[in-house]
Amino acid sequence: MKFKCYILDDEPLALNVIEQHLAKFNQFEVCGKSTEPFEAMSEIKILQPDLLFLDIQMPDITGLELIESLQNKPAIIITTAYREYAVEGFELNVLDYLVKPIPFTRFIKALDKFLGQKLGPVSASSISSPEAVSDSAFILVKAERKTIKIALDDVLYVEGVKDYVKIVLPQQRILTKVSIGNFMAELPGDKFLRIHKSYIVAKDKISAYTAHDVEVNQVEIPIGRVYKEAFLKVMEGRG
Incomplete structure (x- = not known):
């Protein structure tokens, strides 16, 4: 039905x-x-x-x-x-x-x-269907006049660029027109963290971090001041 x-x-x-x-x-x-x-x-x-x-x-x-x-x-x-x-x-x-x-x-x-x-x-x-797991297996985005299916496990991090987001994958960068806030709303919160007004990172792709930045795929990404406490709480297992 x-x-x-x-x-x-x-x-x-x-x-x-x-x-x-x-x-x-x-x-x-x-x-x-x-x-x-x-x-x-x-x-x-x-x-x-x-x-x-x-x-x-x-x-x-x-x-x-x-x-x-x-x-x-x-x-x-x-x-x-x-x-x-x-x-x-x-x-x-x-x-x-x-x-x-x-x-x-x-x-x-x-x-x-x-x-x-x-x-x-x-x-x-x-x-639900096999694809409808609570953490969502993929996301659909519009880019280059087509709809692209992206496996969430492939996403390293996301960077907000004005009215767009750049989705960074191991071998590819995809630019799609959407605010970073709305894009974050489509992602499972147990797998992704908003760490800056312009950045979302995949938790399991973080190789190192300090109170000021994280390292993902050898790229240093800054932690915004307003996101620092929540980020450290999650990473230290307090939330």
Whole structure:
């Protein structure tokens, strides 16, 4: 059994992140998506999705107003950068409220909650496809006019460059247009660490470190001041 999902977000990047997350699970299929609220309202009525991923701050109408306008409401998961609407969202009986950038593990919990309602108590990861493991085996990125599948085990580190990230692999560098914050949200937190405003590193690729930098594949990468305490806590087994 597959559950139909519809995604509405006025940011194409955020929409694509959710679609890529859902593609890792056999139980879900994207039946529609849109960056235009009024177009989405018509499509939702026709497609009758089981689950709606909905942004709040959009042009002309808010996500909360859209919820109130729906006659036959699907299960709704709000996806937003704004924490302050959580109470209003839950008053409208939304299933879950995810704050961007959304960690993949948090995304799984939201799906698990949906499946729990539909199928009874069950773990999302236990009934997912082989690719849909909780730490995610790969990531899909857009680069050079194509979609590239990258095995997470191959990633050494990631460098933010303005509106892009450079993904560094042993034999390759891939540049894709996405903020480093949104990219970090797609990565499993037990395997990757944000150590600087411009750098993410793979934990198992760190060969040495100090309180000021880490060494990955013979490259020294700085540790940002605001990330230092959390980094050392993880590396010293205190977190």
